[in-house]
Amino acid sequence: MFAFLFKTLFRLFALLPLGMLHSLGALLGRLTYAASAQYAARTRENLRLAGMTAGEVEYRNVLSATIAEAGKGITELAWVWGRPYDDVVGKVRECVGLEHIVAAQARGKGIIFLTPHLGCFEISALYAAQRVPITALYRPPKLGWLEGVMRGGRERGQAKLAKADVGGVRLLYKALKRGEAIGLLPDQVPSRGEGEWVDFFGRPAYTMTLAGRLAESSDATVLIAYSERLPHGEGYVIHVEPLLLDFSAPVPQQVNAALERTIRACPAQYLWSYNRYKIPRDVQPPVARSED
Numbered sequence: 001m002f003a004f005l006f007k008t009l010f011r012l013f014a015l016l017p018l019g020m021l022h023s024l025g026a027l028l029g030r031l032t033y034a035a036s037a038q039y040a041a042r043t044r045e046n047l048r049l050a051g052m053t054a055g056e057v058e059y060r061n062v063l064s065a066t067i068a069e070a071g072k073g074i075t076e077l078a079w080v081w082g083r084p085y086d087d088v089v090g091k092v093r094e095c096v097g098l099e100h101i102v103a104a105q106a107r108g109k110g111i112i113f114l115t116p117h118l119g120c121f122e123i124s125a126l127y128a129a130q131r132v133p134i135t136a137l138y139r140p141p142k143l144g145w146l147e148g149v150m151r152g153g154r155e156r157g158q159a160k161l162a163k164a165d166v167g168g169v170r171l172l173y174k175a176l177k178r179g180e181a182i183g184l185l186p187d188q189v190p191s192r193g194e195g196e197w198v199d200f201f202g203r204p205a206y207t208m209t210l211a212g213r214l215a216e217s218s219d220a221t222v223l224i225a226y227s228e229r230l231p232h233g234e235g236y237v238i239h240v241e242p243l244l245l246d247f248s249a250p251v252p253q254q255v256n257a258a259l260e261r262t263i264r265a266c267p268a269q270y271l272w273s274y275n276r277y278k279i280p281r282d283v284q285p286p287v288a289r290s291e292d
Helices: 002-014 018-035 037-049 056-082 085-090 098-107 121-128 144-154 166-177 210-218 251-264
Strands: 092-096 111-114 134-138 159-163 181-184 195-200 203-208 221-229 236-242
Touching: 002 056, 002 144, 018 037, 018 056, 037 056, 056 121, 056 144, 056 221, 085 121, 092 098, 092 121, 098 111, 098 221, 098 236, 111 121, 111 210, 111 251, 121 134, 121 144, 121 159, 121 181, 121 221, 121 236, 134 144, 134 166, 144 159, 159 166, 166 181, 166 210, 181 210, 195 251, 203 251, 210 251, 221 251, 236 251
Parallel strands: 092 236, 111 181, 111 221, 134 159, 134 181
Antiparallel strands: 195 203, 221 236
């Protein structure tokens, strides 16, 4: 019954204008922040310790904005997954750095899109799927009935999904070998054996090694991409930048440094509530730094 009600509400919400959904999302974000002390504390801590803001006034302003933006990220899912594909990608008003995608296609070595939890990351792969086949790595939701909704919203255009397991990684390798694109969330906490402890905004974060392994083995072009929400539901601007990796140096460090630069360009739309610094099950915690 709950699944039926959810899907019904989801379809109804998809009919609403994006601006209205964003307004509802901003309210939802503030209600969630007020209702969950743990959620609120993590959001405040992650933002403050990132050293993103110059002073207390700026910190408060960015905190207020990010609380609202997190809520928008929830309510806009109904629109992004539920509206016709052409309507969704038509809301992308501009792609800054489109020439990097064109150049990568011309190389023919495949493309690795690294898309952090910044802005409307759901729309980035759908937009790319207009131009190139793209396989995005994903974790199935804990609620089995929700997977159909997720796949229906994400697998459109030339986009398809690969589960975050050994079989899914093989699909990524095969896609790059064919000269296609793949999509990864580089700031998602990986499972045991799939990451290493690397600083992210000055704090140890268990960071995926998969992106570096794929890039080195395939010689694919690595691009960082994110979708910035415009105000009042006006749409999105996608930003794309190349990431040139030096494989003689630790790649996860280079990826995290690049993500930090990207997030600093749009800090209010980063998902600071995400538990980025958690210790995954069966993973040894980072070695404490010695004080000089």
